[in-house]
Amino acid sequence: MSSSLLLLDLDCNKLSGRISPAICYFFNSLGAVMLRANRFEGEIPDFSTISSTNLQFLDVSNNHFSGKLPTWLWSNTYLWILDLSINHFEGSIPMGLCNLVHLEFLDLSENQLSGTLPSCSNPQRMTHVHLRKNKLSGPLSPAFNGSSSLVTLDLSENNLTGNIPDWVGTLPTLSVLLLKANQFDGGFPIHFCRLSRLSILDLSHNKLSGHLPSCLATLTFNPSREKYITYPIYNYVMFSAFGSVLADIRLTIYELIHSKALSDGELPSSQVYFAMYEGEIAIEFSTKKQQYRYAGTLLDLLSAIDLSCNQLTGMIPPALGNLSEIRGLNLSHNNLFGPLPSTFSNLKQTESLDLSYNNLNGRIPSELTELTALEVFSVAHNNLSGPLPDRKAQFGTFDESSYEGNPLLCGPPLNKSCSEGPPSASSSEEHGPIDMGELYISFAVSYGIIFLATVIVLYINPYWRRVCFYFIEDCSTTCYYFIVDCFRKLPCFRRNI
Known part of the structure; x- marks a missing residue:
């Protein structure tokens, strides 16, 4: 063969x-x-x-x-x-x-x-x-x-x-x-x-x-x-090899395949294969x-x-x-x-x-x-804001992963309400003392560090001690004359004199 x-x-x-x-x-x-x-x-x-x-x-x-x-x-x-x-x-x-x-x-x-x-x-x-x-x-x-x-x-x-x-x-x-x-x-x-x-x-x-x-x-x-045309490979090759001799046979097989005769088993399997071998674009x-x-x-x-x-x-x-x-x-x-x-x-x-x-x-x-x-649907990780669309039709099937990474979005399915009112009292009580306590502690630590640093510098360096002493003396003298001058300008102070 x-x-x-x-x-x-x-x-x-x-x-x-x-x-x-x-x-x-x-x-x-x-x-x-x-x-x-x-x-x-x-x-x-x-x-x-x-x-x-x-x-x-x-x-x-x-x-x-x-x-x-x-x-x-x-x-x-x-x-x-x-x-x-x-x-x-x-x-x-x-x-x-x-x-x-x-x-x-x-x-x-x-x-x-x-x-x-x-x-x-x-x-x-x-x-x-x-x-x-x-x-x-x-x-x-x-x-x-x-x-x-x-x-x-x-x-x-x-x-x-x-x-x-x-x-x-x-x-x-x-x-x-x-x-x-x-x-x-x-x-x-x-x-x-x-x-x-x-x-x-x-x-x-x-x-x-x-x-x-x-x-x-x-x-x-x-x-x-x-874009998805299928190629009847076997038909093409056989038709090219035998020319018009197979033209009528090919047409007959095609018609039989698309008729009830095929489902009744009237065509041998070899003939079905002959007509139906196809390659698909994928x-x-x-x-x-x-x-x-x-x-x-x-x-x-x-x-x-x-x-x-x-x-x-x-x-x-x-x-x-x-x-x-x-x-x-x-x-x-x-x-x-x-x-x-x-x-x-x-x-x-x-x-x-x-x-x-x-x-x-x-x-x-x-x-x-x-x-x-x-x-x-995904708009995750943007800068979107405001309430989410109503949860109806397909939007009722999208979970919070579709919207994550947008801190200003609110409404279900997110765990963030779209209420625009002031924070509740319970929220203020919960977060206020903690924030203020941290603020007080940070101020105290900062001032303590500055005070200790000043004391250490003055203790170690005599030059800066003298500078600090004269600075305090000058400030005291200036403050004294300033206060006296203010009192002299008061009417009650002049009458007493």
């Missing part, structure tokens, strides 16, 4: 050890190789014997493969999907990546790749790029500048530095942008306001500064189906104070902004309240100040709102109680 084998699928087993290079000589017609979630180690065997027009799908993710990225990969110009994530590959990403002109899905996440991204001149077909958790460094090169199809760009948890370049704001189809945990600095990229299809933005744990632009509110952050995103993996329809529903742990300053633009479709907003651990916008009451779909660890002041708007979808 080896001469005609198109698909090799060993996914999700417990296979281990090294793969013998000899096996590749027998599988020169393979279109898809799937070794995901096993325990293979060593280097990937050389599949260069496979025709460069045949191999379109390679997934060896979640194994223990090591070494540098194999050079034979870059000659497979018809490669459509390449997933080498969660392994131990090291070294740089070579310029040969630019040869894969048909590549749509690239995942090299969770390896030890270093260096900078290669800049390709024609990345028109690249749709999803996942490079998180590597050791990529330096400024962000124009690797995907000019791409008209990029939907997902995940460069989280690397060591990228410098400003976020302007070309990122020119990607017309970009829906998911994840740049978390790098070393990006400079102001918030104003060109992001041109990303009309953006639905997920994560710039957290960087060194961005400056003000939040109001134009960010012009983006809708609507959920986008583009990302990691932190919301509700937890990190989750989103894929499929869950990813479709997610729309969120995370700008936490930066150095952003200024006031929160009230226009951000126009992001009515957003599910999560995290601005915590910055230097934002000013009031909390009452326009946030328009965030009807928001499930997580975190504004903690800033310098916000004023009252918490009572209108926020209208946010009935809110599950996580």
